[in-house]
Amino acid sequence: MTLYFEDLSIGDRYEVGEYTVAKDEIIAFAEQFDPQPFHTDEEAAKDSVFGELVASGLHTLCLSVRLFVAEFVNREDGLANMGGLGMDDLRWHAPVRPGETLRVEVEVAEKNPSESHDDRGYVEFERHVYTDDTEVMTVRSYNIVRRRSAVE
């Protein structure tokens, strides 16, 4: 059963899957979108503030969106997402290293029906990304979610 705007309550938490990020993938992503030596070159990374090769924070963000979409929006009983509006409070708390497994949780932080469109509402999700017990990233994202009343 699809998750519509009406089905979400503030405080609801959802596990949205895991992903293990390989070294080759970290380097390939960084070469394309964030070509800094501490993300692309193991030797050069030793002289950086990180002391070793680490994933681009942008890569961690992208993987968290991939899990949100693939495991929470696109699943059979998934979120009736109509689009994204923006994000706030994106923070990288700890580096992500090759071979580490990201785990993503989302919490419904706020929801408001649209005043101009009766088929949708606005939902603020707080997204947490963990590797084992370490919280590596947090972000608030704003999504447009379809109302059940628009399809029934």
Place this chain on the structure above:
Amino acid sequence: MTLYFEDLSIGDRYEVGEYTVAKDEIIAFAEQFDPQPFHTDEEAAKDSVFGELVASGLHTLCLSVRLFVAEFVNREDGLANMGGLGMDDLRWHAPVRPGETLRVEVEVAEKNPSESHDDRGYVEFERHVYTDDTEVMTVRSYNIVRRRSAVE
């Protein structure tokens, strides 16, 4: 001459290049990180709130980081960036369509020396992404920037 923390003044603006985004690239990015029909399937996109295939906002963000790094950090007289801390106020104002050219500008919005590390400071950049005259995305990013006094 490298741009160190001391060389930046609040209000300074920098043009950090352009990038034309192709349809194939929009679809390939979305299949990997944001697999929603309005980003991956031209036919399905016609029924979405966008009415046509549009780039994932995450893709626009990634391309703006690529330009920031490739054209502003990695150039010969580039920014002495030591890493990123996070972002706020990420907003997508208008969709980006296949074949459109993104143009990125950054402005120094705030700077503060680190109190615990005398080799670095914190700089807040306001980043604007345009296609022609339309502002399609804005974001504030927080970077750690090396001080000139640490290398002289």
